[in-house]
Amino acid sequence: MPLFTVFRSALLLIAFSLPNLVMAKEKADMIVYGDYVLSMEEGAGVLKDGAVAVRDGAIIAIGPRAEINTQYKAASRIFGKNRVLMPGLVNGHTHAAMVLFRGIADDMALIDWLQNYIFPMEGKFVDEDFIRAGAALACWEMIRGGTTTIVDMYFYPQIAAQIYQQCGIRAILGAPMIDYPSPGFSGWDDSFAAGHDFVRDFKDPTGKLVAAFAPHGAYTVSPEHLKEVLDAANDLHAPMMMHVAESPSEMEVMEERYGNSSVRHIAGLGMLDFPLIAAHMVWPDEDEMDMLAMSDVGPIHNPTSNMKTAAGFSPVAQMLSRGINVGLGTDGAASNNDLDMWEEIRLAALLHKGKSGDPTLIPASTALAMATRIGALAIGLGDVTGSLVPDKRADMIQLSLSSPHMAPLYDVESHLVYVAGSRDVVTSIVDGQVLMRDGKVRTLNAAQVTKDAQVQAGKIREALAEN
Amino acid sequence: MPLFTVFRSALLLIAFSLPNLVMAKEKADMIVYGDYVLSMEEGAGVLKDGAVAVRDGAIIAIGPRAEINTQYKAASRIFGKNRVLMPGLVNGHTHAAMVLFRGIADDMALIDWLQNYIFPMEGKFVDEDFIRAGAALACWEMIRGGTTTIVDMYFYPQIAAQIYQQCGIRAILGAPMIDYPSPGFSGWDDSFAAGHDFVRDFKDPTGKLVAAFAPHGAYTVSPEHLKEVLDAANDLHAPMMMHVAESPSEMEVMEERYGNSSVRHIAGLGMLDFPLIAAHMVWPDEDEMDMLAMSDVGPIHNPTSNMKTAAGFSPVAQMLSRGINVGLGTDGAASNNDLDMWEEIRLAALLHKGKSGDPTLIPASTALAMATRIGALAIGLGDVTGSLVPDKRADMIQLSLSSPHMAPLYDVESHLVYVAGSRDVVTSIVDGQVLMRDGKVRTLNAAQVTKDAQVQAGKIREALAEN
Numbered sequence: 019m020p021l022f023t024v025f026r027s028a029l030l031l032i033a034f035s036l037p038n039l040v041m042a043k044e045k046a047d048m049i050v051y052g053d054y055v056l057s058m059e060e061g062a063g064v065l066k067d068g069a070v071a072v073r074d075g076a077i078i079a080i081g082p083r084a085e086i087n088t089q090y091k092a093a094s095r096i097f098g099k100n101r102v103l104m105p106g107l108v109n110g111h112t113h114a115a116m117v118l119f120r121g122i123a124d125d126m127a128l129i130d131w132l133q134n135y136i137f138p139m140e141g142k143f144v145d146e147d148f149i150r151a152g153a154a155l156a157c158w159e160m161i162r163g164g165t166t167t168i169v170d171m172y173f174y175p176q177i178a179a180q181i182y183q184q185c186g187i188r189a190i191l192g193a194p195m196i197d198y199p200s201p202g203f204s205g206w207d208d209s210f211a212a213g214h215d216f217v218r219d220f221k222d223p224t225g226k227l228v229a230a231f232a233p234h235g236a237y238t239v240s241p242e243h244l245k246e247v248l249d250a251a252n253d254l255h256a257p258m259m260m261h262v263a264e265s266p267s268e269m270e271v272m273e274e275r276y277g278n279s280s281v282r283h284i285a286g287l288g289m290l291d292f293p294l295i296a297a298h299m300v301w302p303d304e305d306e307m308d309m310l311a312m313s314d315v316g317p318i319h320n321p322t323s324n325m326k327t328a329a330g331f332s333p334v335a336q337m338l339s340r341g342i343n344v345g346l347g348t349d350g351a352a353s354n355n356d357l358d359m360w361e362e363i364r365l366a367a368l369l370h371k372g373k374s375g376d377p378t379l380i381p382a383s384t385a386l387a388m389a390t391r392i393g394a395l396a397i398g399l400g401d402v403t404g405s406l407v408p409d410k411r412a413d414m415i416q417l418s419l420s421s422p423h424m425a426p427l428y429d430v431e432s433h434l435v436y437v438a439g440s441r442d443v444v445t446s447i448v449d450g451q452v453l454m455r456d457g458k459v460r461t462l463n464a465a466q467v468t469k470d471a472q473v474q475a476g477k478i479r480e481a482l483a484e485n
Numbered sequence: 486m487p488l489f490t491v492f493r494s495a496l497l498l499i500a501f502s503l504p505n506l507v508m509a510k511e512k513a514d515m516i517v518y519g520d521y522v523l524s525m526e527e528g529a530g531v532l533k534d535g536a537v538a539v540r541d542g543a544i545i546a547i548g549p550r551a552e553i554n555t556q557y558k559a560a561s562r563i564f565g566k567n568r569v570l571m572p573g574l575v576n577g578h579t580h581a582a583m584v585l586f587r588g589i590a591d592d593m594a595l596i597d598w599l600q601n602y603i604f605p606m607e608g609k610f611v612d613e614d615f616i617r618a619g620a621a622l623a624c625w626e627m628i629r630g631g632t633t634t635i636v637d638m639y640f641y642p643q644i645a646a647q648i649y650q651q652c653g654i655r656a657i658l659g660a661p662m663i664d665y666p667s668p669g670f671s672g673w674d675d676s677f678a679a680g681h682d683f684v685r686d687f688k689d690p691t692g693k694l695v696a697a698f699a700p701h702g703a704y705t706v707s708p709e710h711l712k713e714v715l716d717a718a719n720d721l722h723a724p725m726m727m728h729v730a731e732s733p734s735e736m737e738v739m740e741e742r743y744g745n746s747s748v749r750h751i752a753g754l755g756m757l758d759f760p761l762i763a764a765h766m767v768w769p770d771e772d773e774m775d776m777l778a779m780s781d782v783g784p785i786h787n788p789t790s791n792m793k794t795a796a797g798f799s800p801v802a803q804m805l806s807r808g809i810n811v812g813l814g815t816d817g818a819a820s821n822n823d824l825d826m827w828e829e830i831r832l833a834a835l836l837h838k839g840k841s842g843d844p845t846l847i848p849a850s851t852a853l854a855m856a857t858r859i860g861a862l863a864i865g866l867g868d869v870t871g872s873l874v875p876d877k878r879a880d881m882i883q884l885s886l887s888s889p890h891m892a893p894l895y896d897v898e899s900h901l902v903y904v905a906g907s908r909d910v911v912t913s914i915v916d917g918q919v920l921m922r923d924g925k926v927r928t929l930n931a932a933q934v935t936k937d938a939q940v941q942a943g944k945i946r947e948a949l950a951e952n
Contacts, residue, residue, distance in 0.1 A: 121899040125834075125848035159890045266842065325839035326903075328846075355903040356890060364828075367592075369839075372792035375733065379795075381592035423626045423823060423907075425935045426942030428949060432588040436793075436822040440890075441908040468892045475893030482895065 044078075046071040046090040047450060051083055052103025052416060054430045057406040058390040064430050070103065072412040075450035080406050096445055096455070100420045102430060104386075105405050106166025106413040106446060107359040108393035110318035111259070111297040111347030113172045115144075115152025117159065118474050120351040122482060128265060128327050134485075136352060140173075143478055144201035149174040151470040153181040158462045159357045161187060163440030164415040166448045167404075169295055169318070169347070169397050171232045171259055173201045176216055179227055185461040186453045188413060190295070190397060192232025192259045193217060195247065197239055206243050217256045226449055228257060230295075235261040236280045237271045244287050257293060257398055260284075262317075264298035265329040281306040290315055293398045297347065300324055300332040307333065311340040316396030319388065321365040323349035335370050335379045338388075345396030346388045360439045363389050367435050382435040416445035511545075513538040513557040514917060518550055519570025519883060521897045524873040525857040531897050537570065539879040542917035547873050563912055563922070567887045569897060571853075572872050573633025573880040573913060574826040575860035577785035578726070578764040578814030580639045582611075582619025584626065585941050587818040589949060595732060595794050601952075603819060607640075610945055611668035616641040618937040620648040625929045626824045628654060630907030631882040633915045634871075636762055636785070636814070636864050638699045638726055640668045643683055646694055652928040653920045655880060657762070657864060659699025659726045660684060662714065664706055673710050684723045693916055697724040697762075702731070703747045704738040711754050724760060724865055727751075729784075731765035732796040748773040757782055760865045764814065767791055767799040774800065778807040783863030786855065788832040790816035802837050802846045805855075812863030813855045827906045830856050834902050849902040883912035 048071075055068030057080055069086035071079040079086055083098075123135035149172070160168060170178060171192035182189045193213030194200065203209040213231060220229035233239045233247045251258045263269065263280040272280050281302050284290065290313035299317035302310060310317065319334050337344050346362045348354050367385035371377045387393075394404025403413040417438055419427060424442065427433055446454040453461050515538075522535030524547055536553035538546040546553055550565075590602035616639070627635060637645060638659035649656045660680030661667065670676040680698060687696035700706040700714045718725045730736065730747040739747050748769050751757065757780035766784035769777060777784065786801050804811050813829045815821050834852035838844045854860075861871025870880040884905055886894060891909065894900055913921035920928050 118893060120893070120904065121895045124896070124899045124903065125838075125845055127844055131844075155889055155892065162890065322835060325835035326844065328838045328842045328844040330842070331839065355899065358890075361831075365832075365835075368789060368792035368832075371592075371795045372798065372836075375795045375797070377594055377598075377793065377795040378592055420935075422622055422931050422935045422938070423629065423825075425622065425938045426585060426587070426945070428588045428942070428946060429591070432591045432822065436591065437587065439906065439908070441906070464889050468887075468889045471889070471892045475895070478893070479895060 043091040044089060046073050046078060046092040048072040048094045048096070049086060049090060049092040050096045050103055050414060050416070050445070050447065051098030052101050053098055053419070054102045055080065055406070056102065056104040056386070056430065058105050058387060059405050059407055060391070068103065069098070070406055070412070070414065072450045075412055077406055077408050077410050077412050079408060096416065096452070098416065101416045101418055101444065102434065103414060103416050104434070105390040105403065106415045106448065107164050107389045108167045108345060108397065108399070108404055109160060109165045109347050109357070109359055110169050110295065110316070110345035110393050110397050111320055111349055112156070112168055112170055112357060113350030113352070114156035114168065114170045114178065114357070115149045115172050116350035116352045117156040117357060118148060118152040118471060118478065120355040122352065122478065124355070128267065131327075139478060139481065140201050141199075142481060143474065144173050146174055146177050148474055149177040150181060151474045153178040154185065154462055154467045155471045156351070156357055157181060157185040157187050158459055158464060158467045161185065161446050161453045161459050161462070162443065163358050163360065164417070164443035164446055165357070165359050166413040166415065166446060167394070167397075167399065169259060175229065176220070179220070179222070182227055183222070183224065186448050186451050188226045188403065188448050190228045190230050190257055190259070191220070192230045194232045194234060195239065196234040197243060206239070210243065210246065214250055217250070217254055224449065230257040230259055232259050235264070235268065236283050237268050237275070241283070241287055244284065244289065248287065248289055248292060251292065257295065259295035259297065262296040262299055263301040265300065265327065269301050279303070279306065281309065285309055295397050298324065298329065298332065299337070300330045302333065302337070307337055307340055307342070310337065310342050316343050316345060316398065318345045318347045318396060319366060320347045320349040321362055321369050323353045325369070326353055331369065331373045334366065335374065338380070338384065343392045343395040344388055345393035358440050359389055363435055382429075382431040385435050386431055412447055412450040414447050415443055417442045418444045510558040511556060513540050513545060513559040515539040515561045515563070516553060516557060516559040517563045517570055517881060517883070517912070517914065518565030519568050520565055520886070521569045522547065522873070523569065523571040523853070523897065525572050525854060526872050526874055527858070535570065536565070537873055537879070537881065539917045542879055544873055544875050544877050544879050546875060563883065563919070565883065568883045568885055568911065569901065570881060570883050571901070572857040572870065573882045573915065574631050574856045575812060575864065575866075575871055576627060576632045576635045576814055576824070576826055577762065577783070577812035577860050577864050578636055578638070578787055578816055579623070579824060580817030580819070581623035581635065581637045581645065581824075582616045582639050583817035583819045584623040584824060585615060585619040585938060585945065587822040589819065589945065591822070595734060606945060606948065607668050609948060610941065611640050613641055613644045615941055616644040617648060618941045620645040621652065621929055621934045622938045623818070623824055624648060624652040624654050625926055625931060625934045628652065628913050628920045628926050628929070629910065630825050630827065631884070631910035631913055632824070632826050633880040633882065633913060634861070634864075634866065636726060642696065643687070646687070646689070649694055650689070650691065653915050653918050655693045655870065655915050657695045657697050657724055657726070658687070659697045661699045661701060662706065663701040664710065673706070677710065677713065681717055684717070684721055691916065695724060697726055699726050702728040702735065703750050704735050704742070708750070708754055711751065711756065715754065715756055715759060718759065724762065726762035726764065729763040729766055730768040732767065732794065736768050746770070746773065748776065752776055762864050764816075765791065765796065765799065766804070767797045769800065769804070774804055774807055774809070777804065777809050783810050783812055783865065785812045785814045785863060786833060787814045787816040788829055788836050790820045792832075792836070793820055798836065798840045801833065802841065805847070805851065810859045810862040811855055812860035825907050826856055830902055849896075849898040852902050853898055879914055879917040881914050882910055884909045885911045
């Protein structure tokens, strides 16, 4: 072979190899962009013109757009011009299907509301069809508004699970158990047995759904029964959620019945050594907050519900300053009356400034974190969701900045808390699956969902008229 | 003529006249419908399947759809299937053009915010172009969200007036006057002189715009100067607006300087005998509320701003129970950070329940009235707007009930307060002019408005970076 030919072959070889060497790109399933990307990792701030690469439902990289584009080739892309990309919201406490009861009774005393409206209506109407219709309606609203993870505490969790699988939302499903009769159950024994079976047997191939124990509260479940749940939860390595220290009337009952507060009562039962999701937590005192700070308990703040039922002001800033992971929740729509996490974020940022007289409390970045990273930690999913870092699942949302009500923009976090709302969310992704694109929910049919809700509402409306 | 022919002619005459006799319809310019119509008159409740007829910019009739259709023929109709028809919202206190400052500085002490951000930025940037761009952006957002009347307190009111005329919103334009240097003025003398000239000379052919005196506050305007304004306002029969008893720091200054509270101080000046629009009114005591109840003062509650700046909780329920007309406002977007009256309605309904521990306080119907009928009374426009009754001007809005987040519907008023938001407003009408239809603002170009805002924001952003 003449030298020239060898030389030419070598050159060709180099020439053909070069692009592959320089451009060798890793495969990704999807790249999602944002003019502003908030990973919501502590201190990470705002990344301008960034991107997140996703593979097999997980985040594999986050960085500047040019860098991600150079490193990855993706089967699909969601562009981010005039958009914010951030983690999906974590609704740490809700009763999803209760959305069918939104507005049946408002502006009344808690006891009147519960005993004359909620309990009778639940007894009459909550069945499998109700749960199907209610959970779907709730999911539509939550996906539309950028919620990607929910902690749900409501009846027939095995039915709700079917809806969550269908619509793609991430959920911890709490099986309710209570000492009193409730839909489908005559009291503690059967509600605990059914809940126990559900938690033990529940399997979700996607890994997005987790079954949990949901004893209602320390004032509605006896200490012996709470112990029973705690043992079972420990036994099955299952999470637990409960209403804790929600209202003055709960605190009165606890004082009368046990001579103790709710937090001290459950501490005595060993429940603070368990990663309990503690909804509301309005009335812990200073010492109890110190106890919570050393526990695995994740309090969930529900500001709208706390105001609407006049439960009181949770000492959120004091808990956060102790390093307690306080999440945010909407509660059920019967006491809200919607499932809009942006309203909770905004209210959390506003309320405690007003209450304390200190306008620096719970700044925008903290309120946002409560609905994302800190919220995920509070519900025990800190490794799974709540921030955009490699190896966490790809739960993320985009918000549009294009509407005049979002102009001008000086501070992204401030805008997200004090200006943005559900209407601005345009993309919702859970586990790498696009549940909403360009403001349109893809996994649920809005017309069908509304129609199914109306069927249920028709019956409820009749009963209300007779009430 | 044979009898038969006479008989036949008579029959024909009757036959031809009959439709005209039975169907003789009055002319209307427009009929607007709603599956649910809220006139917001006291005790009127919800009219199902109703309609409002409009002529020459005024309401001429309200009633059941069939009745209005029988009585009136209209050149145009806006249908009401799955819609609520109600009065447009009254934003009783705002600084419209400040929307260009939304988010420049949040979560900080009031004094830091004012002295290091708002005042320097106002000094640097507020000029006629700023007002044009800011007022237009503010109007887009307010019209989009169903606000039809605003009480505006900001610089260059003659420039803002041009924008309000163009976009069709109803406004009371307060000319700001203050003892300190402010945009365009070196202190009291020139700010008062310019404001006085503006109020004296302002003419609006449409009658929708009213010029007013706007002394900033009792702690920023000397008693002598307040007297001067009061005399001038009496002289010119012009309205007056002022910040009153807003914050603990105002109350401290008043106590130190005058040994008195803000309300007692202005009472001593005779200002309670004047129909003063009193923004905020967070700190009246029991006696002062009794004094307000016998005055013509209209307090305006700004719940978001009061929380965000940690001003405190206004005793709204106590004022309302004394028969005081308390309106609602957004304040400027610099301390909100938007101009969304639905958030104020919702927060007014929630906040005072939480603060008092009484969940029956400020029920949905009251919160709605504060933003409509009572709000109009508070600002002295009770004869003009705020409810749907014949002879009032045709200021009204439609909200869509079609989105799944509005389903199911049991109680319209509850839905409007606890669920609805700006995104649900589809029609805005002021003085019979349709400013928004099917969710699209017709009198302002969204792209142009945003672009003009960005020009201003670019300069502000640079200054913030240097700050």
